[in-house]
Amino acid sequence: MPTLSALLPLALLPLAFTAPVQPSQQAVRLVGSSPASTLSPEQIVKRDLTKLLGTRQPAPRASSHHQRSNTVPITNVIKNGLNRLQTFAGPLKVGTPAQQLPVLFDTGSSDLVLLSACLDGCPNGYFKPDASSSFVNTTTETAAAYAGGAVLYGSAAYETVQIGDTTVRGQRFLAGTDGELTGTTNAAGVMGLAPIVNPYAGVGGDTNWLQAAVAAGSLPANEFSLYFGRAAGAVSELVLGGIDSAHYQGEVVSMPNAPKGAFTWGASVAGTVVDGQQVDSREMIAVVDSGTEVNYVPRRVAAQIYLQLNGTLQNTAQQVVMGAVYDVDFYTFPCNSSLPVGFSFTEASSTEPMYMKPQDVAWYMYSRLPSKSKGTCEGAFVGVDINYPFTETPAALLGLPWLKSFTSVYSFGADGKSPAVSFATSK
CATH class of the missing domain: 2.40.70.10 (Acid Proteases)
Known part of the structure; x- marks a missing residue:
């Protein structure tokens, strides 16, 4: 199993590195959020069980006036003032020219969901489709559902998406333009890292970003790893194509x-x-x-x-x-x-x-x-x-x-x- 001896400086915050990066492996620094409290234990349980049990059947049609076609159960990581856990977000680049946004990396879902309009003041930014020459929209409307009843509405779209040094062109994703992306206190979207696309829920398409990168042979090894630091300010990272032996x-x-x-x-x-x-x-x-x-x-x-x-x-x-x-x-x-x-x-x-x-x-x-x-x-x-x-x-x-x-x-x-x-x- 490959190991990583140095980190690629792709953090959301400026960081200094002295060791060179092995060219075949890529690390994305994950940055924890500040404390925030939005969900009760009951809401957390309902969200997580809905996410798992929702694979039994296609997601229900949205009941609001938007009349979107389906609902994607997405999990976001919340930090409470009494909790030592954190949310972890890392950089993703999307579009041509590339726009960098912080996203949550989620092994429990398979879809890429991005804010594509400024909602709720957009404190973490949002993807601007009009500024990208490679953006392709569709007429397929869909939605991402969250705990507490919040829903992010949008359409299935295609775009160039880069994580680390790996780029996938024509990646299908949810371009959210209405509603609410709740719980993401330090991110503008969610990157699903599940092993295969769930045909019973999601924005559609045959492959997600990770599957496409593996199929194209873009990674030095067909794997990725996650490390979450425990202490406040500790390093956390997603490594594409290997594992960091220092952790x-x-x-x-x-x-x-x-x-x-x-x-x-x-x-x-x-x-x-x-x-x-x-x-x-x-x-x-x-x-x-x-x-x-x-x-x-x-x-x-x-x-x-x-x-x-x-x-x-x-x-x-x-x-x-x-x-x-x-x-x-x-x-x-x-x-x-x-x-x-x-x-x-x-x-x-x-x-x-x-x-x-x-x-x-x-x-x-x-x-x-x-x-x-x-x-x-x-x-x-x-x-x-x-x-x-x-x-x-x-x-x-x-x-x-x-x-x-x-x-x-x-x-x-x-x-x-x-x-x-x-x-x-x-x-």
């Missing part, structure tokens, strides 16, 4: 993407472990989603995890998603009682469990106690019983808390058709 330690553990032919990046979980003890042997399909603030696991698994932590309190709320009612379990516990939580994976290159760091098991966004305590943490694992779409296998979602602990690699295989996911413990 991880130990073995890079690989496993085939699960299930076969999935629209998402994921892995098959063989068991759940807490501090060296297996607490549940339930098999799950774990979707790896950089656009999710928490980790979702079956309710029984969540209960077994928190049973090992002293002073845990549980709160159950009901959430309606796509007409079905789900019981969702939230947990709080004393921050100093956190323990390493992890999973063993089926067909992985190592049989050893992979553990999240204890500090990442605590999700600081909201406290469920009647009176908030400075030493009380919200658990990063939320319990909800859902199955992976089109299967009877329980599903889990591994979001930013998991990805803070691990540098993740997403590979299409040498033939471009054998997707795999890898994790290495971040430093």
Whole structure:
């Protein structure tokens, strides 16, 4: 697996570099946002479950007066004032001549969505189609739906899109011109990095930007990696065609993407472990989603995890998603009682469990106690019983808390058709 010894200076903020970049690999610096609070835990759960369960059927027609043809469930990463998690945005260039915009890189969706008009003051800028000679619009109207009821309306369009040094021409995307792009506190769009285009939702087209780059042989290896720094101001990056060895330690553990032919990046979980003890042997399909603030696991698994932590309190709320009612379990516990939580994976290159760091098991966004305590943490694992779409296998979602602990690699295989996911413990 290729490694990266230096970073390409493509940050949104001016940065100084002294080491040369290996010409075959590209890194995009991801910049965290300032604190912002917009979504409740219930809204976050509804958004994330709608995103996953929405793959069961085509998205519904928009019900507003705009009469758009379909809805794209897109996840945005929110930062709350009480939360140590951040949103992460990196630069994307679009059009001719190129216009640079900050976008969120999301492994849980496949579409590119860009603001293409100045909405809500456009603090992060927007794509200007009239200033590009390569912009091609269509008459296909579509929309991107967000938590809280916000919808971004627009049309499917084609444009030249560049990330790092890799350019794809004629890339289909949603050019949003009306409505609201909510939750993106430091971005003007979302770049979906899912392994294949989901035919049941999206702006249409046969390939997304990443698939097109792989098919054209534009990357030195058919893979990309993500690293999210934990501390405020720490480096975070997307690496196209490799992995930055400076950000991880130990073995890079690989496993085939699960299930076969999935629209998402994921892995098959063989068991759940807490501090060296297996607490549940339930098999799950774990979707790896950089656009999710928490980790979702079956309710029984969540209960077994928190049973090992002293002073845990549980709160159950009901959430309606796509007409079905789900019981969702939230947990709080004393921050100093956190323990390493992890999973063993089926067909992985190592049989050893992979553990999240204890500090990442605590999700600081909201406290469920009647009176908030400075030493009380919200658990990063939320319990909800859902199955992976089109299967009877329980599903889990591994979001930013998991990805803070691990540098993740997403590979299409040498033939471009054998997707795999890898994790290495971040430093």
